[in-house]
Amino acid sequence: MIGKKVLFGTNTKMQKTACEAVMHIRRVAELTEDIKNKIELFVIPSFTSLSCAVPVGLDVNLTIGSQNIGWEERGQYTGEISPLMLRELGVQMVMIGHSERRHIFHETDMEEEKRVKCAVEHGFRTLLCIGETAEQKDYGISAETLRTQIKIGLHSVDPIEAEKYIWIAYEPVWAIGVNGQAADEKYANEMHAVIRDTLIELYGEEVGNRIPLLYGGSVNLENAPKLIVQPHIDGLFVGRYALDADQFANLIHKALSALDTQNMAYHF
Ligand code: PGA
Secondary structure, three states, X not given: OOOOOEEEEEEOOOOOOHHHHHHHHHXXXXXXXXXXXXXXXXXXXXXXXXXXXXXXXXXXXXXXXXXXXXXXXXXXXXXXXXXXXXXXXXXXXXXEOOHHHHHOXXXXXXXXXXXXXXXXXXXXXXXXXXXXXXXXXXXXXXXXXXXXXXXXHOOOOOHHHHHHHEEEEEOOHHHOOXXXXXXXXXXXXXXXXXXXXXHHHHHHHHHHHHOOEEEEOOOOOOOHHHHHOOOOOOEEEXXXXXXXXXXXXXXXXXXXXXXXXXXXXOOX
């Protein structure tokens, strides 16, 4: 895998107010200052935090993302957020298809496709989240599920756009949140390989190999080092464990030392 930096991000869901988000971002940046040339960091706070978080992100060299994006610039879409609104605030990244959006709010693969299309057209780095449910895993259709989510989600994205804008987070639904259990590293790596193959099928070797793949779902201090050294995992996407900035920074340091110990090249 070519490249230089390891990716670490967190989605703070509906857990922090704007003030709390800003303090969190500053603290994470401060505590990772020593390794900032080795990592690429992003934080995805609530919509109401974005206007304060974006300038702080710029100040500390950390990307700020939005937890969703609508698929039209304007219109009768109560509760949605427009690409123009995000652009106006200077947001650089959007997350689409998080498991909670798909499973609590019933967003479909086709809707995610529309969001992805809109995000790419507006020049946002686009983090598409995918993952199978426990039921799909039990039926042995994890790979099929991931392939479907990718093929529909990225249907309108061409290879140039894919290379420029798309990142993928693999987050098995059964691994996320308080009742989740992290995927073991071998299984996570296998699923990342399926994702990589699907991207190569869609975009060819060169572009398919360049799209960063992150693992998310109950990442913690103990499993982060094992996950990050897997050959198909380019970064970690952390929820609960990253809500505390000190814990998150510690996790990042531990993961990087694991890579150093294995003498592995940094990914993107
Ligand atoms: P978790 O959340 O780390 O709390 O399981 C991960 C996510 O939802 O991205």
